[in-house]
Amino acid sequence: MAFIAKEFLANGLRIIKITHGRISTNSYIIYGEDKSAIIIDPGEDDASLLDFVGKEGLNVKLIALTHGHFDHACSAGHASDLYSAPIAMSSKDEFLLDLNRKAMESLGIRGIDCSFRPDIDLSYVEEISAGNGFSLGVLKTPGHTPGSVTFFINRKIAFTGDTLFSGSIGRTDFPGGSYDEIVKSLELLLRTLEDDTLVLPGHGEETTMGRERAWLEKMLTERGIRKNG
Numbered sequence: 527m528a529f530i531a532k533e534f535l536a537n538g539l540r541i542i543k544i545t546h547g548r549i550s551t552n553s554y555i556i557y558g559e560d561k562s563a564i565i566i567d568p569g570e571d572d573a574s575l576l577d578f579v580g581k582e583g584l585n586v587k588l589i590a591l592t593h594g595h596f597d598h599a600c601s602a603g604h605a606s607d608l609y610s611a612p613i614a615m616s617s618k619d620e621f622l623l624d625l626n627r628k629a630m631e632s633l634g635i636r637g638i639d640c641s642f643r644p645d646i647d648l649s650y651v652e653e654i655s656a657g658n659g660f661s662l663g664v665l666k667t668p669g670h671t672p673g674s675v676t677f678f679i680n681r682k683i684a685f686t687g688d689t690l691f692s693g694s695i696g697r698t699d700f701p702g703g704s705y706d707e708i709v710k711s712l713e714l715l716l717r718t719l720e721d722d723t724l725v726l727p728g729h730g731e732e733t734t735m736g737r738e739r740a741w742l743e744k745m746l747t748e749r750g751i752r753k754n755g
């Protein structure tokens with residue numbers, strides 16, 4: 527299976543980015559010295575992640591989903607069964623799990639079961655943890671989907687899913703998407719994250735909040751979301 531892996535070291539943690547799947551989704555595996563790991567967005571097929579987890583001898587404690595689209599979420603049930611790890615996702619995206627089957631069919635992707643349900647509802651929590659390791663902050667950033675979230679570590683690393691990419695923002699024309707909501711969410715990211723925060727998005731290259739700030743602020747000002755000055 528073809529995939530690209532890249533490594534980041536931040537906050538005493540190793541973050542492995544694996545880009546894979548039909549629409550080149552970025553999955554992330556985060557772990558510290560004790561090898562407790564969180565998987566963010568395992569993708570529609572988790573084969574390349576499981577390979578890495580096995581080779582490194584990681585102990586997967588949690589599977590965290592930025593949102594419910596198939597290319598990020600569908601292998602969560604499989605990985606959860608394998609590692610006895612809970613799945614964290616907003617219940618507001620549960621309706622997408624059924625729609626995912628159709629989306630995959632239309633792309634000719636077969637044999638993937640997306641019938642899991644989340645164990646931890648992210649619409650009610652501010653933080654999730656990987657046992658004695660580390661924890662992820664949870665910012666609700668709806669718009670791309672109703673239950674989209676951004677995970678962050680000490681405001682220095684942010685996993686923005688399909689809300690914010692390097693140089694662009696997520697689509698809002700899928701079921702449950704809202705342009706009005708995503709611009710509010712981007713405003714929240716601008717207010718909450720620091721300029722040196724490493725932004726690790728659901729597709730494409732990594733960036734920093736500082737690199738995205740100018741065009742985002744301009745866009746929000748033009749939309750009347752932000753006032754100049």
Ligand SMILES: [Zn+2]
Pocket residue numbers: 593595670688
């Ligand atoms: Zn998406």
Ligand SMILES: [Zn+2]
Pocket residue numbers: 551595597598688728729
């Ligand atoms: Zn996506």
